[in-house]
Amino acid sequence: MAKETSNGDNSVPKPPTPSPLRNSKFFQSNMRILVTGGAGFIGSHLVDRLMANEKNEVIVADNYFTGSKDNLKKWIGHPRFELIRHDVTEPLLVEVDQIYHLACPASPIFYKYNAVKTIKTNVIGTLNMLGLAKRVGARILLTSTSEVYGDPLVHPQTEEYWGNVNPIGVRSCYDEGKRVAETLMFDYHRQHGIEIRIARIFNTYGPRMNIDDGRVVSNFIAQALRRDEALTVQAPGTQTRSFCYVSDMVDGLIRLMEGDNTGPINIGNPGCEFTMMELAETVKELINPDVKIKNVENTPDDPRQRKPDITKAKELLGWEPKVSLREGLPLMEEDFRQRLGVPKKN
Numbered sequence: 014m015a016k017e018t019s020n021g022d023n024s025v026p027k028p029p030t031p032s033p034l035r036n037s038k039f040f041q042s043n044m045r046i047l048v049t050g051g052a053g054f055i056g057s058h059l060v061d062r063l064m065a066n067e068k069n070e071v072i073v074a075d076n077y078f079t080g081s082k083d084n085l086k087k088w089i090g091h092p093r094f095e096l097i098r099h100d101v102t103e104p105l106l107v108e109v110d111q112i113y114h115l116a117c118p119a120s121p122i123f124y125k126y127n128a129v130k131t132i133k134t135n136v137i138g139t140l141n142m143l144g145l146a147k148r149v150g151a152r153i154l155l156t157s158t159s160e161v162y163g164d165p166l167v168h169p170q171t172e173e174y175w176g177n178v179n180p181i182g183v184r185s186c187y188d189e190g191k192r193v194a195e196t197l198m199f200d201y202h203r204q205h206g207i208e209i210r211i212a213r214i215f216n217t218y219g220p221r222m223n224i225d226d227g228r229v230v231s232n233f234i235a236q237a238l239r240r241d242e243a244l245t246v247q248a249p250g251t252q253t254r255s256f257c258y259v260s261d262m263v264d265g266l267i268r269l270m271e272g273d274n275t276g277p278i279n280i281g282n283p284g285c286e287f288t289m290m291e292l293a294e295t296v297k298e299l300i301n302p303d304v305k306i307k308n309v310e311n312t313p314d315d316p317r318q319r320k321p322d323i324t325k326a327k328e329l330l331g332w333e334p335k336v337s338l339r340e341g342l343p344l345m346e347e348d349f350r351q352r353l354g355v356p357k358k359n
């Protein structure tokens with residue numbers, strides 16, 4: 014027997030009818046949102062913000078490589094929340110309206126640990142999430158990175174800058190991986206009409222970063238709080254980063270998802286550009302004036318300068334960061350003190 018079709022010519026199958034429960038009392042939320050990598054640092058803060066809206070139902074898919082259930086413990090068991098142990102390099106079948114695709118190790122130590130897996134996560138993982146978005150008609154946001162600009166020759170970096178990236182270096186699994194992920198997003202958008210959003214995130218810090226994450230802010234705070242450790246400034250110490258507090262970042266990501274622009278859009282804090290030596294001195298001043306600072310060797314291809322031009326974020330999203338580094342560091346210090354069991358002396 015011929016299949017019933019939408020246009021009567023037997024070629025295009027009719028779309029499935031929505032579940033009869035869709036409009037019943039059992040269907041409570043207006044928006045079902047998937048957050049991949051939601052057990053990680055930025056992801057768990059994003060989940061907190063999304064869960065604060067009672068109209069949202071949130072599903073987290075994470076393989077716990079760098080994330081932890083601990084970051085989500087207040088939501089486990091909540092009727093609007095689900096947590097799935099899942100690796101995005103495998104397909105995932107869930108019915109959702111929006112996908113925040115964050116899954117990917119972010120600290121250089123962790124993304125270099127298994128470089129092949131990192132590139133698979135960026136490429137196959139993003140393909141899988143785009144396939145899901147296509148199947149269910151969901152809008153998808155990719156958390157790309159300022160690392161797509163490589164070791165930038167333009168300062169500050171605008172979204173139009175194509176970057177200066179080593180395609181065969183030790184960081185390539187991450188920065189070239191994210192560049193391919195951006196390409197896939199745009200190809201699915203052009204070819205299949207998928208609604209996409211791309212955020213280029215610049216160095217973000219805050220509570221819940223892994224204590225031994227290896228990134229500079231978490232390293233310096235942990236070193237300042239642990240006895241007999243020095244702040245390890247990697248050579249030459251004049252390299253810069255611009256540090257964005259996590260609540261500002263989450264606000265920017267949600268505005269991008271909710272708005273009308275595909276991006277890519279830089280989200281970061283240009284007001285907080287510091288050299289690594291200046292950052293070490295600020296941590297010393299604010300957290301432990303007795304801590305020593307020592308120079309150590311750097312790793313290959315470390316970008317020498319980085320600062321976002323956020324004109325687009327301001328104009329298109331009405332977004333700009335609010336939290337300065339001097340305000341953000343003490344908030345992170347408090348969280349690290351609790352987790353390390355180092356109370357503040359009065």
Ligand SMILES: NC(=O)c1ccc[n+]([C@@H]2O[C@H](COP(=O)([O-])OP(=O)(O)OC[C@H]3O[C@@H](n4cnc5c(N)ncnc54)[C@H](O)[C@@H]3O)[C@@H](O)[C@H]2O)c1
Pocket residue numbers: 049050051052053054055056074075076077078079080081099100101102114115116117118119120134138156157158159213214215216217218
């Ligand atoms: N924090 C930053 O400064 C920064 C800057 C630029 C871009 N980003 C991007 O933002 C996202 C989140 O970064 P973060 O700082 O929260 O890092 P994070 O390492 O804390 O979180 C990443 C999460 O993804 C999960 N994950 C990794 N590989 C996975 C896989 N194959 N399948 C399922 N889950 C997987 C991890 O377990 C973890 O929970 C990443 O995509 C990262 O590239 C972060």
Ligand SMILES: O=C(O)[C@H]1O[C@H](OP(=O)(O)OP(=O)(O)OC[C@H]2O[C@@H](n3ccc(=O)[nH]c3=O)[C@H](O)[C@@H]2O)[C@H](O)[C@@H](O)[C@@H]1O
Pocket residue numbers: 118119120121157158159160214215216217227228229230232233245246247248252254289311312315316
């Ligand atoms: O914002 C981004 O786009 C990217 O930024 C970071 O990459 P990176 O800037 O190299 O992050 P860190 O490892 O925190 O290094 C920042 C700087 O601090 C220096 N550093 C790091 C650690 C340390 O103990 N001491 C130190 O001086 C590094 O040499 C580097 O110059 C993140 O790790 C990436 O996930 C993210 O995509």
